[in-house]
Amino acid sequence: MSSSVETPVFIQTKSHEALPPPNLARGPIAxxxxxxxxxxxxxxxxxxxxxxxxxxxxPLVKFLFIDAVWTGTDRDACRAETAGHPVGACWAFVWDKINYFIYGSYPITERWRVDVWFVLLAIGVVWLLWLKAPRRDVGAVYFFIVFPVLSFILLLGSDWVGLDHVPTGLWGGILVTLIVATVGIVFSLPFGILLALGRRSRLPIIRMASVIFIEFVRGVPLITVLIMANTMLPLFLPGDITIDRLARPLVGVALFASAYMAEVVRGGLQAMPKGQYEGAMSLGLKYWQMMVFIILPQALRIVIPGIVNTFIGLFKDTSLVAIVGIFDLVKTIEASRIDPSWSAPTIGYTGYAFAAFFYFIFCWGMSRYSLGVERRLAAGQNR
Structure with a gap:
């Protein structure tokens, strides 16, 4: 005789409203x-x-804001003995020299060309980096091809369009800082990718040349590269050929950043699973097709933090061009703080504080943008 026990089945016959999500806010103390x-x-x-x-x-807030001097026409406004109270940062000095900090010695009547260049640069950056911008492929063509040509004609001048020639020796300030940073960032990524691929090449000559270049450049400080580019590069050229004094550090900065970028990209290539290469080859893709469409997009996504970190370091290192006589923002501040009409104890600190704010804003913006791109790519990968 067998007995069976029936398991009761509970069936919900009425619909109930969904319960609210759990409350995760436990208060500031928790x-x-x-x-x-x-x-x-x-x-x-x-x-x-x-x-x-x-x-x-x-103390920093007190110096920069509370005890700061915001208006004045000379050094008397920023001296404690004449002001009658403790004096902090002399922002009146910055407002008086702001045009020099932005344009350097660029002719006053031609500074509208620099303003137009700033606008063109902003358009290219926004068009290229805004993920929802229309026709970003056209934006890439504009930024990498059209914009450099327009910059050369607009800033340097050309008789074809009726613009007076302005030698690079008169350029300075934020203009030069942004030019050096833009050239370094734009050229370091593609050159770094080529160097990384060359270091992993199966051809011994290409691999050895890439390794020697990368290790040599990474083994010396940037200031050494700038001095070599500024003083030794003309020695290797014929006597009737000269290189512009601003172009020399531009080449040095681009080559220096490319070597570091190559190692960042190589790390992403090494992190790729072998199956990705095998799958691409099984589809019959050639080497460059495999790299452009399969490997590099995934590798670059992995190393976005390293790429942005290299860009941030490059942007800050542009201040080193002042050592070879290029009047970037730091150099213009150094030249302005020895002005006798603004001889006060806090002038130098204020100028460098202004430079710190400038570099921080740009570097912080690049960092926040990279975080947004990482979250977007991670969300797309999770889906």
């Missing part, structure tokens, strides 16, 4: 306990950081 004071070592580190911020931030 957040601080979890993130700032989770253990004794972390609590000590948090207290040390808070102390350092307490020591550094209030």
């Amino acid at each position: 957040w601080m306990r979890e993130n700032l004071f989770p253990s004794i070592p972390n609590t000590i580190l948090t207290l040390v950081v808070f102390y350092l911020l307490y020591v550094a931030i209030p």
Whole structure:
């Protein structure tokens, strides 16, 4: 005799409203306990950081804003003995020299050309980096082909369009800083990709040439490369051929950044699974087709943080061109702070603070943009 036990089945016959999502907000105290004071070592580190911020931030805010001098026409406005109170940053000095910081010695009547160049640069950057911009392929052609030609004609001048010639010796300030950074960023990525592919090439000559170039450039500081490009490069040319004094550091910066970019890209290529190469070859794709359509898009996505980090370092390193006599932003500040009419104790600190704000804004913008691109690509990969 066998007995069977029936399992009761519960069937819901009525529909119920969906429950609300769980409340993850536990209040600021719980957040601080979890993130700032989770253990004794972390609590000590948090207290040390808070102390350092307490020591550094209030005096800095007082110097830059509270005790700062915002208006004035000469050094008397920024001297404590004439002002009658403690004097912090002398922003009146910056406002008085702002045109020199932007244009350098570019002729005043021709500075509208620099303003137009700033607008053209902004259009190219936004068109290329805005992910929802229409016809970004046309934007790439504009930025890499049309914009360099327009920049050369507009800034240097041409008799064909009726623009007076302005030698690069008169260029300076933010104009030169952006030119050096733009040239370095634009040329370092494609050259770095070619060097990375050359280092992984099966041809011994190409591989050896790429390795020697990368290791040599990465083994010397940028200032050495700039000095060599500025003083030694003309020695290897015929006597009747000269290179513009601004073009020399541009070449040095582009080559230096390309070597570092090559190692970043090579890391992405090595991180690619072997199956990706085998799958591309099984489709009958040639080497360059495999690299352009299959391997490089995935490899570059992996190393986006490294690429942006190289760009940020390159943008800050543009200040080193001042050592070889190029009047970038830092050089114009150094030349302005020795002006006798603005001889005050805080003039130099204020000028360098202005340069720090300038570099921080651009570097922070590049960093935030890269984070947005990473999140977008990660979301697309997860889907």
